[in-house]
Each structure stands twice: as C-alpha cells, then as structure tokens.
Amino acid sequence: MDKKVKIKICVGTSCFVQGGSDLLLYNDFIDPEIIEKCDIEGISCFNACKGHENGSAPFVMINDKIYGDMTPEKLNKIVIEVYHARNK
C-alpha cells in the first residue's frame, strides 16, 4: 500500500502574509492524483519563524522535515519527489 505523504502548512501570521496563503490553494497546483496520496493539514504555528536555520517564512512540514521559503512550485516539486522516493 502507498504510504501517504504528511504535509503540514503553517497558517500562522508570519507565514500567511509571506506567501502561505498561496500554498493553501494546493488544489490548483498539485496533481489531484498526488493530492489523494497526501494528508494535508494546516497548523497554527510550529515556531520555525523564530530562528533562521530552515530559511524564512512561509514554512511547510513534509513528513516531519521543515522546509522554508516555500512557493507553490517548490511545494509541488518536493511533494512529487518525496512521494516517488517513498514508493519506489
């Protein structure tokens, strides 16, 4: 069975104003077939914005790893990569 990709999009203030709101439109830029294989949820804040080790906002957590400076294109790319890596 396919392992689902766990995606958590930060919807805290700092992330939301710096591009996080665009990420919530994931239905528009991620392939629906891939979306079906993901668990996508919002998270109020995972305090990634307080340090800079993961880049800057907006942040997304994919399978427990935090990615910064997220854009729709980047998110789409990473999700596809992670999905294929898991289901090789």
Add this chain to the structure above:
Amino acid sequence: MKDIFIDIDYSQIYKFGQKIGGDVFLQKRNPERNQIVAVLSDGLGSGVKANVLASLTANMAKKLSFSPMDLKHSANIIMDTLPVCKERKISYSTFSIADIRYNALNSNIRVNFLEYDNPHALFFRDSTNIDWEGDVTILDREKAFKKEEIVHNVFNLRVGDRIIIISDGVTQAGLGASRSLGWRLNGVKQYISDILKDSPSISSRALTKQIVNKALSLDGLASKDDITCCCIYIRKPRRTLIVTGPPFLKESDDLLCQKIKDFKGKKIISGGTTALIVSKHLNKKIKVDLSTWSKDVPPSSTMDGMDLVTEGMLTLSKVVYTLEKKIPLVELANDAVKKYIELILDSDQVHFLVGTKINEAHQDPSIPVEIGIRRTLIERLRKTLEENYLKETSIEYI
C-alpha cells in the same frame, strides 16, 4: 462585571424602493450617569423628508432626555421645533422615548416611557403579554392642528422583561392585501407571544429581526411603509472571553490556562502561539479547518472546549476593521472573521485576556503588510464594541 444586562436592539426595513427611511431609531448609553435613552421616531411621509423630520425628533428627544428637563416639556419643545410640510401644511412626527435608569449593579431598572402617536408599545414579562395604560397628558400647544395626547408610564423592570416598540409599518403590514385591516397590534402581540413561548431567551436582535421579516412577508415582500421594531430586554449577560498573545513571562502560562478554564461563557483564542500554549497545557489538540479562509484571513481552527481558535493579528485587524466600518455580516466571506464577529455580537460582555509578550517573528522587516501592535488593536476593538455595539468590555493584561 454586572450581573444584569440591558439588551437593546432594533431591526428596520425601508419602504419598498426607498434608500432612506422615515423611521429613525437612536440609542445612547451614558454609563457615568447610569442612564440609557432609546428613541423611535416616525416622520411624516417617507424618504428624505421623513428622515429629516424623524432624525430631528429622535435627536432632540435623545438630547432632551439627558437634560434635567421633564419629559412633557421636552415633548412640547420637539413639536414646536419641527418644520412644516410644504404640501400638508402641518408639522408632524411621532415618537416613543424610553429613558432607562439603573443603579450601579443594574438592579432596580426604571424606565420612564413616553409615547406620542406610535403604536402602543408592548410589555412582556417572560413570555406573557401584560397590558398597560399610562397617564395621558394633553399638550394644548398653540400651533396644534389636532388633539395631541402624550402617554406616559413608568416601568420597573426585572430579568425577563421586554418592552417592544414598533412603528406603524408593523401594525399596518398587509393592509388591504393579506390582512384587510393590517396585522394590527393584537396580531403582533400574538406573534411575539408565540415566539417567546418557543424561545424565551431570544435576543433583542433576533426577535426584532423576526418581527420585521414577518411584517415584510405580510406586505408581500414589498413593504408599504418603513417597518421598524426595537426591543429593550433585561437579561442575564452572555459573556465571551478573548485570549490573545502569550503571557510576558513563561511562568504565567499556567495562570493563563487556569483563567481560560475557569471562565464561564464563550471562549475565543486569537493567536497561533497562544493556541499552542493552551493546547500544550490543557492537553487538547488543535485542528486547523482548511475550508474556511480567505485571501487576507488565515483559516480558523477548532479545539475541544473552545468556541473558536484563530490566527492572531491578521484576523484581529480584519475583525476590528469590519466592526468599525459596520460591514453587515451577510457581506462577509465565510471565514474566521465572520465566525469571530458572530460570537462577539451575540454576547453582551467581552473580557479580553491580553498577553504582553512581543512576537519575535513579527519584527522581521521583510513582512510585507503592517501588523498592528496587539494592544492598539485591542483598544480599537474595545472602543468600537462599546461605542458602536454597546457591549460592555473589560481587559486584563498578563
């Protein structure tokens, strides 16, 4: 905070095709003198001219009620001042004035009630209608073109009492159409009794809305006159707690959570970090609801025991903006702001628990929009709630 709340609200529908009404309702609270004045006036005719007459009457009535002058004298002044209609050669507008006084704890509520030519106000104790007759005074003005009778009464109100003031647009609804003589006062009375039997604690806002909507439907959805209804309702206050911002000291987190737990009423948490603290201490999971968000408002979340959990500054800014501009609820997108405002408007007393820690992430100069300072925002929210929506508010910093 006080244990009794005086809930005053009104609903209004203008005459079909009019953009402005000839019925005017005004209310003003004067907490320093423990006084509230509510006035409903109906000007002669409809549209702009009627609105001018009614506004003038209502404003004078409001001002004069706050002066030490007796109400009869006030009524005389109002009627002497009204301009004369060019077509009808008379000056005329009706009014009902409720001058409400209470003592510091809101018990002993005394209403000095005066009405001139409006439909007789209705008095309900719980869901029972009680007929009342006031003292009738005849004005004997020189310029009078008809017999001018002013009805005066004093009501001593207790919890569960309502005074409902309506304009003739309500009693005459359906005139000549669905009801040959209109809805009439008895019909309105019966309708309100039925509503109150079903929902005894209905708010003034919801009750008046139902009444005007019923009148509108009797008029075949095209109102023949301005339809206005207002209600003064004495009840136990509904309370809401708004928690925003993490405490200044980390050690106070426990205290914050204890305060939230102990609060009796609706609870809103405004802020991601604050929600995380509460979630951790009370061991409750936050679930973000990705179906409710809009371009400038992040999604709201749910947490067991809380009525609403939202992001902080963006949501608050939008809530404040919407309330200050008095944007109607129906025009709002289905997002956190709408839920927020619905909760606040449904309560009488709003208590703010404000954490004073500064959010480091918001100090980043690359953030493209202005994120207000929490305290300033909360002060603006309090101001608009008190002044525009007549809510009682209190604040506590932590």
